[in-house]
Amino acid sequence: MTETTMNALVSPEGSLEILSNYEVNRLKDKSEGGLYRLFRQCALAVLNTGVETDDCKELMEAHADFDVRLVPQPRGLKLELINAPGHAFVDGEMLRAIREHLFSVLRDIVYSHSLPNSVAGFRKDNPEDLTNLVFHILRNARVLEAGRQPDLVVCWGGHSISHDEYQYSKDVGHQLGLRGLSICTGCGPGAMKGPMKGATIGHAKQRVKNGRYIGITEPGIIGAEAPNPIVNELVIMPDIEKRLEAFVRCGHGVIVFPGGVGTAEEILYLLGILLHPDNVDLPFPVVFTGRQENAEYFEMIDKFIRNALGDEAASKYEIIIDDPIRVAQTMKQGMKDVETFRRAMQDAYYFNWMLKIDPVFQLPFEPNHDNMRALELHRDQPVHLIAANLRKAFSGIVAGNVKESGIRQVQEKGPFEIAGDPTLIKPLEAMLEQFVAQNRMKLPGSSAYRPSYRIVSGAA
Template sequence: MQKQPTVNALISPEGSLEILSNHEVNRLKDRSEGGLYQLFRQCALAVLNTGAETDDTNDLMEAYADFDIRLVPQPRGLKLEVVNAPASAFVDGEMLRAIREHLFAVLRDIVYSSTIANSVPGFRRDNPEDLTNLIFHILRNARALQAGRQPDLVVCWGGHSISREEYSYSKEVGHQLGLRGMSICTGCGPGAMKGPMKGATIGHAKQRVKNGRYIGITEPGIIGAEAPNPIVNELVILPDIEKRLEAFVRTGHGIIVFPGGVGTAEEILYLLGLLLHPDNADIPFPVVFTGLRENAEYFEMIDRFIRNALGDKAAEKYEIIIDDPARVAQTMKKGITEVETFRRAMQDAYHFNWMLKIDPVFQLPFEPTHESMRALELHRDQPVHMVAANLRKAFSGIVAGNVKQEGIKQVEAGGPFEIAGDPVLLDPLEEMLAAFVAQNRMKLPGDSVYIPSYRIVSGGH
């Protein structure tokens, strides 16, 4: 990407974190591998670059190689000094308030995530209960959990690389949700993550909803590729993709899926893997796949892939609604009413879905490498939730190779990740990936020709 004009500025806190301990300050200044400086700088630059069309973290970091961010202690707290920051984050020399909020949300979540686990006696990173509690504490610290509020939060998933027509459709769905008083949670980036939020703001304005929520949930590896859009009024950064996905399903009361690429496919496989667990059979959780009439073929392909990989039972967990935003919103409203009734009967919290069973295979971080990608168990001779889990990891690796800094470096050094397994699973997978590429769902419009970060190889391991 081309570097834009830059600005130097001293920034006061906005709403999230105003004081730090000496230990926290030292960790944020620490530029070694164990320090937090590089992570903080990367996430801060992504936030300051809101609105730019790039989905390559490496490109962003290289374009602003001279960007720096420093902590400036003050008698009453602290300020942040930004050096060579994108000028688009400022108006008449003042940083946009939304971006200032996001910048301090980055600081808040990076500091908290790095200290909370170490402060809990006996915390284990391989213990499912401990991991769920960690996610709860991060969300609570960010004030994303509101006790007493009726269920109203719709999670919207979909591609950041979509057509103008698909964006307009996602906006109209958001509008219909807003008219019915529902709030929006997305991955916080552009495309199908921004459209529903933008539409909901109009619906909320018409209904005089003054407490509408536009929650963006992200993680450090993806924030550079999907910087928070300016409508997000609550930004939360989880430590990794697995905790981000769990945060979506724990806080959301229903999920809408718009057309997308491998990231959206990863989210679908994660969600279905959870909902197919026997312990979750009776938990209401509305899921709708939706798009324009010209997207019908896309969802037919997704549906075929799911039925082939996970069986017809998996297809019972979602409803496909084509070109009917009002019906999507009505279906979601009805589903969330059922969620509320169930939670009340079970005395489960409205703000966090404690009852949902999440198998450790969906919680433990998957590190995509050439070895781990090649070793994935992609065959049907295993429980269906494990098929979903391993396919989810395959998609996660492709996402990493496409847009995450570490994944891009690995692919540049060692070539595409190889994906091997049973052709019964991999042939439809290859067909779907080819369709994503043909439909320009792997990179932002205007980028150069997509260079695959993966290679499907025949046979086993």
């Protein structure tokens, strides 16, 4: 059955009703330095809200005739959509949530590309400038709420999970919602949707009127993980590094559900930061959780972490199996600890300024064949650098799995090659094999997974 498409003229909903001539021209610019292609890709992803796909390249090719144009108006602007996916509309009217997300995309792309050019002396390799950029994007998106007590739980986990794993993530979200906690995820399906869906019921039972379901994504991943329908605040960060920093700066604790390479990347990023000496006394509750059937999965993750980063890294999280109530209680207590600490240190509740993030975790890593082969995966370096380089390895695999540019590179030149110290590489290879065997690399029902990586012998 051929999918229906629609043409529509859409008015702003929620944010950014006016643009400068410079901003309009950049959004129309189809050259390499312009923003048209980026905006079109993210807009198409938002129009596919609720449609589960994990192949950005496939999505773009399936809607090759889709177009989005800016239409200046006397009192602002509108978007003209050509051949937009029909499921984004009901009786000819665009769903309100999708319309909000569409203009969130416009807001964030314009702002994140305009701000560095408008700030005198901004440096893309300066840690303080990068953190300030993350702060300003979040503030511009109105994610940061002054005066609100710590209540934001970041939930990480796979987009490709079983029905039972999804139900468990809903159960955890329900318990979090009953305790008045809000949810922040990567905004996609699976373990990113489940906690939000569960929390909506918990909030309804407690008559929580201001429950937040924040989705933080980035242009390279949004096509593979379109926003789920529950997200009520969408933020598009410029790249994966700033997306990860946004999670840990605005979130007050993290819950990790079973997932694949993207989840492993997030875990290594978080642990690499928490292992920094400046963060040793900083409260940041982290829980790994899943069903009883996931116990072996977390044993594997725990073993990998202890081998690569040591027992100190493992002390930064708690593993709780098959107990949503205890998970929620642990997070609730963690929120109290965060509040007490922030108040004592006179630090903001809404943005974790005190968290020390080494520049190696902030500077964007470009996944390509040369960079992947050159990763320093050996033990002759500080433990946080081991975490940083392993994080990059997983980031490259994610790119090869679901990001348009990564998929094209793998198709043209073959899988990314990963090499290094066998004591790091062999456990990495074993864990990746388990991710493949457990169908954590691709959505159920999609084409068979073809590895985007190859483990090769020899040091990097």
